[in-house]
Amino acid sequence: MAKPLRGVLVVGQSGGPTPVINASLAGVIAEAKRHKCFTGIYGLIHGIEGALKEELRDLESETAAELDLLAHTPASALGSCRYKLEEDEYELILDVFRTHDVRHFIYIGGNDSMDTCHRIAELAAISGYKIQVIGVPKTIDNDLAYTDHCPGYGSAARFLALATRDTGRDLESMATFDDVIILEAMGRNTGWLTAAAALGKVQTTPAAFPEDEAPHIVYVPEIPFDEERFLDNIAHIHARLGRVFVVVSEGIRDKAGQFIGQHKVADSGRDAFGHLVHSLTTGVAAYLTDIVREELTLQARFLRPGLIGRAMSSCVSETDRQEAMQVGVGAVTLLANGQSGGMVTLERLSDDPYRCRLSVAPLADVANAEKLMPREFVNDDGNMITQSFIEYALPLVDGPFPLLARLKGEQIPRRTNLQN
Amino acid sequence: MAKPLRGVLVVGQSGGPTPVINASLAGVIAEAKRHKCFTGIYGLIHGIEGALKEELRDLESETAAELDLLAHTPASALGSCRYKLEEDEYELILDVFRTHDVRHFIYIGGNDSMDTCHRIAELAAISGYKIQVIGVPKTIDNDLAYTDHCPGYGSAARFLALATRDTGRDLESMATFDDVIILEAMGRNTGWLTAAAALGKVQTTPAAFPEDEAPHIVYVPEIPFDEERFLDNIAHIHARLGRVFVVVSEGIRDKAGQFIGQHKVADSGRDAFGHLVHSLTTGVAAYLTDIVREELTLQARFLRPGLIGRAMSSCVSETDRQEAMQVGVGAVTLLANGQSGGMVTLERLSDDPYRCRLSVAPLADVANAEKLMPREFVNDDGNMITQSFIEYALPLVDGPFPLLARLKGEQIPRRTNLQN
Numbered sequence: 001m002a003k004p005l006r007g008v009l010v011v012g013q014s015g016g017p018t019p020v021i022n023a024s025l026a027g028v029i030a031e032a033k034r035h036k037c038f039t040g041i042y043g044l045i046h047g048i049e050g051a052l053k054e055e056l057r058d059l060e061s062e063t064a065a066e067l068d069l070l071a072h073t074p075a076s077a078l079g080s081c082r083y084k085l086e087e088d089e090y091e092l093i094l095d096v097f098r099t100h101d102v103r104h105f106i107y108i109g110g111n112d113s114m115d116t117c118h119r120i121a122e123l124a125a126i127s128g129y130k131i132q133v134i135g136v137p138k139t140i141d142n143d144l145a146y147t148d149h150c151p152g153y154g155s156a157a158r159f160l161a162l163a164t165r166d167t168g169r170d171l172e173s174m175a176t177f178d179d180v181i182i183l184e185a186m187g188r189n190t191g192w193l194t195a196a197a198a199l200g201k202v203q204t205t206p207a208a209f210p211e212d213e214a215p216h217i218v219y220v221p222e223i224p225f226d227e228e229r230f231l232d233n234i235a236h237i238h239a240r241l242g243r244v245f246v247v248v249s250e251g252i253r254d255k256a257g258q259f260i261g262q263h264k265v266a267d268s269g270r271d272a273f274g275h276l277v278h279s280l281t282t283g284v285a286a287y288l289t290d291i292v293r294e295e296l297t298l299q300a301r302f303l304r305p306g307l308i309g310r311a312m313s314s315c316v317s318e319t320d321r322q323e324a325m326q327v328g329v330g331a332v333t334l335l336a337n338g339q340s341g342g343m344v345t346l347e348r349l350s351d352d353p354y355r356c357r358l359s360v361a362p363l364a365d366v367a368n369a370e371k372l373m374p375r376e377f378v379n380d381d382g383n384m385i386t387q388s389f390i391e392y393a394l395p396l397v398d399g400p401f402p403l404l405a406r407l408k409g410e411q412i413p414r415r416t417n418l419q420n
Numbered sequence: 421m422a423k424p425l426r427g428v429l430v431v432g433q434s435g436g437p438t439p440v441i442n443a444s445l446a447g448v449i450a451e452a453k454r455h456k457c458f459t460g461i462y463g464l465i466h467g468i469e470g471a472l473k474e475e476l477r478d479l480e481s482e483t484a485a486e487l488d489l490l491a492h493t494p495a496s497a498l499g500s501c502r503y504k505l506e507e508d509e510y511e512l513i514l515d516v517f518r519t520h521d522v523r524h525f526i527y528i529g530g531n532d533s534m535d536t537c538h539r540i541a542e543l544a545a546i547s548g549y550k551i552q553v554i555g556v557p558k559t560i561d562n563d564l565a566y567t568d569h570c571p572g573y574g575s576a577a578r579f580l581a582l583a584t585r586d587t588g589r590d591l592e593s594m595a596t597f598d599d600v601i602i603l604e605a606m607g608r609n610t611g612w613l614t615a616a617a618a619l620g621k622v623q624t625t626p627a628a629f630p631e632d633e634a635p636h637i638v639y640v641p642e643i644p645f646d647e648e649r650f651l652d653n654i655a656h657i658h659a660r661l662g663r664v665f666v667v668v669s670e671g672i673r674d675k676a677g678q679f680i681g682q683h684k685v686a687d688s689g690r691d692a693f694g695h696l697v698h699s700l701t702t703g704v705a706a707y708l709t710d711i712v713r714e715e716l717t718l719q720a721r722f723l724r725p726g727l728i729g730r731a732m733s734s735c736v737s738e739t740d741r742q743e744a745m746q747v748g749v750g751a752v753t754l755l756a757n758g759q760s761g762g763m764v765t766l767e768r769l770s771d772d773p774y775r776c777r778l779s780v781a782p783l784a785d786v787a788n789a790e791k792l793m794p795r796e797f798v799n800d801d802g803n804m805i806t807q808s809f810i811e812y813a814l815p816l817v818d819g820p821f822p823l824l825a826r827l828k829g830e831q832i833p834r835r836t837n838l839q840n
Contacts, residue, residue, distance in 0.1 A: 017593045019586070022825070042832055046596045054836050058829035066825060073825040075589035082597045099836045166439070166731040169495035173437045176466045177502045181727065282706050304724040307601065311586040313824075314735050404733075405442070405486060405493040409478035412462055416474050416519045 002338025004037040005132055007103025009335065010056065012044030013076035013138075014109030014116070018152025019159075019316045020324035021138050023071040024108050025078065027328025028136070029059050030067050035336045038104065046079035047109070048116055051093045056100065071325055074313040085116060090123045097124075097131060104132050104335045108328070110139035110150075111368050114343055118363035121341050134331040135343035135363055138324070140310045142192035145369035146361035147345035151327055152310070154320030154396035157196030159312045160185055160247075161397055163305065165200030168214020168245045169404065175243040179298035180234060183215070184285035186309060188251040191220020191373050193309075196393055197247040198385045202400045206390045214245035221251040222373050223382035225260050230288070231295055233383060238298060248285055261287030317398045323356065330358040354395035422758025424457040425552055427523025429755065430476065432464030433496035433558075434529030434536070438572025439579075439736045440744035441558050443491040444528050445498065447748025448556070449479050450487050455756045458524060466499035467529070468536055471513045476520065491745055494733040505536060510543045517544075517551060524552050524755045528748070530559035530570075531788050534763055538783035541761050554751040555763035555783055558744075560730045562612035565789035566781035567765035571747055572730070574740030574816035577616030579732045580605055580667075581817055583725065585620025588634020588665045589824065595663040599718035600654060603635070604705035606729060608671040611640020611793050613729075616813055617667040618805045622820045626810045634665035641671040642793050643802035645680050650708070651715055653803060658718060668705055681707030737818045743776065750778040774815035 011028050013021055025043075032041045041059045044050035057078065062070065070077060085093075097105070107117040114135045121133040137144050140156035164183060171181050185194040201213040216237045219225055237244045252260050261284040285302035292300040327344045334342065342360040349355040377389035394400060431448050433441055445463075452461045463477045464470035477498065482490065490497060505513075517525070527537040534555045541553040557564050560576035584603060591601050605614040621633040636657045639645055657664045672680050681704040705722035712720040743766060750764045762780040769775040797809035814820060 013593075017590050043827065043829070045831075049596055054834045056832040057827060058832055059827065061829050062827065066828070069823070070825040070827070073589070074586045076593035077825060077827050079595070080593045082594070096836050100832065162734050163725075163728045163732060166494045166733050167727050169493070170437050170727050170731040173433075173496035173500045174502070175499070176469055282702055286702050286706070301726060302724070303726040303728055304722070305583075305728055306721060306723040307587050307590050308583045308723055308725055311590040312583060313586050314582050403489070405490040405497060407463065407477060407479065407482065407490070407497050408486070409463070409481050411465075412476040412478055412520065414474045416516050 004336050004338045005103035005130055006037050006039060007101045008040040008042055009038040009104040009106065010042045010044060010097070010102045011059070011106040012047045012050065012108065013078045013080045014047040014107055014113035015080060015082060015138070016140065016310060017075040017080055018138055018140050018310055019074045019155040019313050020152055020321045021108060022073050022077050023321050023324035024136050024138060024151060024328035026067040026071040027325035028106055028332055029062055030064070031329040031332035033060065035332065037336060039101065042100070043078040047081035047083065048085060048093065049081045049083050050079070051096055052089055054096050071321065072313065074311045084112070090119060093120060094124060094127060094129055098129060103130065106134050106136055106331045106335070108136040108138050110141065110144060111370060114144070114363055115367040118367040121363065132335050132338070132340035133363070134334050134340065135366065136327050136331045137343055137345065140193060141187050141190055143190040143371050144366060145371045146343070146366050148348040148356060149346060149396055151320060151324035153192060154317035155315065156310050157193055157199065157393065158317045158397040159309050159315040160193060160197045161200040161399070162315055162401065164197040164215050164245065164247060165401065167303065171214065171243050171245055177299065178243070178301065179238060180244045180246065180292050180300035181303060182246045182248060182285045182289050182300065183303040184250050184283050185247055186306065187221070187249050189221055189370060191222050191249050194218060194220050194247055194249040195373065195377065195385045195389055196397065199390065199393055199397055199399050200401060202390060202394060203403060204400055206387065206394055209390065212241060215247045216241070216244050217246045217383045218385060219246070219248045219252050219383060220373060220378060221249045221253060223378060224255040225252040226254070227291065231291065234292060235296055248288065250284060252284060260284050317396060319396060319398050326358060334360060351391045351395065424756050424758045425523035425550055426457050426459060427521045428460040428462055429458040429524035429526065430462045430464060430517070430522045431479070431526040432467045432470065432528065433498045433500045434467040434527055434533035435500060435502060435558070436560065436730060437495040437500055438558055438560050438730055439494045439575040439733050440572055440741045441528060442493050442497050443741050443744035444556050444558060444571060444748035446487040446491040447745035448526055448752055449482055450484070451749040451752035453480065455752065457756060459521065462520070463498040467501035467503065468505060468513065469501045469503050470499070471516050472509055474516050491741065492733065494731045504532070510539060513540060514544060514547060514549055518549060523550065526554050526556055526751045526755070528556040528558045530561065530564060531790060534783055535787040538787040541783065552755050552758070552760035553783070554754050554760065555786065556747050556751045557763055557765065560613060561607050561610055563610040563791050564786060565791045566763070566786050568768040568776060569766060569816055571740060571744035573612060574737035575735065576730050577613055577619065577813065578737045578817040579729050579735040580613060580617045581619040581819070582735055582821065584617040584635050584665065584667060585821065587723065591634065591663050591665055597719065598663070598721065599658060600664045600666065600712050600720035601723060602666045602668060602705045602709050602720065603723040604670050604703050605667055606726070607641070607669050609641055609790060611642050611669050614638060614640050614667055614669040615793065615797065615805045615809055616817065619810065619813055619817055619819050620821060622810060622814060623823060624820055626807065626814055629810065632661060635667045636661070636664050637666045637803045638805060639668045639672050639803060640793060640798060641669045641673060643798060644675045645672040646674070647711065651711065654712060655716055668708065670704060672704060680704050737816060739816060739818050746778060754780060771811045771815065
């Protein structure tokens, strides 16, 4: 336990918001107020852009009640950004930090943000400016390496699982009219979120996973997508059940790595990191819905909740909210113990009962590493999750969910001689 | 109070489900078990299709605990349908009813279902078959006449209002990257649901309705849509705020009555009633998003939760659930009092405190009548709701919602001589 630097703590939020990223911020503020080494607690307005523009906000005056409300407020209260720093801009940031005697920096974000974090730490070291830097994981994509999972994932996953379960019941009700629903889930490169849509199938225990409950098919980007097989899957399930609920990642690709439906999409944008912003387009679900209608002549609809899934505070996983707060508190504890250059991680101790503890991984290792879903989390056919994924993900969404009703009464025997 | 017929009660669910239509069913079953005039309680499997096919289910064995669970289960537990009866099929239904000694019929549904209900009553009278018929209102569209509002509306409206509020915060967080979000709401002909998206703007009292909170624009189908004015609206708000959150009904039309974006949409279907199933297509939000990107070169995304909005049980309005149950109970009470030929209605006694009582309207009047939004519920510019709509709709969604946090700390004074 080294002696911490004495100076201002600056905290920023980066990348796509989550329903619990403010819980991390609340954890940072609450814990920082307890330590004397922090001569001020400032927030970056719109993440690293706030550092560049010297737009900082005082956070010390937030009361305990206000922090509790903050922990229950969706999106990034400080403002967030998707800004990739130019080489010469890192120097500007260090200038701003020097001017305000910033000696502690916490960045709450995903892959790209951990890279930013890491490079600030490196550059400060080179230029001889003393500063402690800690990253706090946040992403609904759940794709950060070295941590069991990422705060934000559990809540976005919970919304998606509940939406799929409930809309699956809607489809079942309307099965004499509707045939196919295709729900598009966020997650460009990894299928963690898409896969979680199937967690609403689980009844009372992880092993009770009825085939006929929605969703019936799940396609993640880790498995190459084949249109023929897709249509086969739909046709088979429809023949058996009279309905098919499909959840598909926005980022599914064919064997050649080409995004599905891409050729039907004009004018798609790229974000500042050069990633294709697939969700700005009409999207893959709309495309697949067209195919199903044309090739199978079935009634098909697509659902595209998009950002609602990462914002909806009514469906937050309490486990996720608690952990989001804990990683915020943990980051400040590391700083107060004189540490720097790490990202707080969650280390799983057991699935049942679910237990995690905080740990830390070097920013250098985390930066830009992307954690794909292990192959064993998807079945051999590549269209449904496995028990090992359920055991991994169910506690993160506060599952299994309370049961829904099914009418149990017998069918009344027929007495009429029906002609049709 | 006339003497009721003695015989079997049959209940069916019709049209698009809601998150609380099963609460009406639970109310029907629970109340029917208390009356001796009902010699059996049967459910129609998939609505009137179940009558045609003689697919009936016994409902009497459901326990109080099971009925409570049912009242908390989304979608139509009996199965629903969108089936328009042919003239000769009414006779078949009466045959099935005769065979099972059905003397009471409750149909839970919208406009088309009340028409079905009414015609069964008429035909029975003509053919001398004694049966009591009562309709129970249900529609997220809120477009039934003679009732203050429709069970199902409050819950779908609550989901939409919460989703808009929370995703509005997401857009605000990301305003240095994203510019415009266009959320497509269900409701083909009437704007009740679309308008409700703005209820999340309300803070603590109906009069506190901040202009800058999402949504900034709301377009309902009752007001002709003009693309030029739309782009003007967006450009102005974006210039002022740096972000624009738009909610648009799936059914907006231009002055000539042409659906917006329709010409870009191929192969759109029609339902059994000849209505255009607009939501089967890519939809108007995708089209408007394209326009905004092309004409204003702004970053724009569309959200299309679609059926999620009428299924999501996590966001149910408790007021709505209670009323849904009450109209179910009320229908049975009418039957037990010997009445027939009416739809249960909700009659508002006061806005604050909110109070409604049950009443009844003739099926002949309700059938196929469609209640549009009154002009005074939309502002003069035709792009936002008014205080009178807020006073009408806020109690139905259990609003105002608990406040979200906003950071209150001051901005830290600049000390650096910034070059950019």
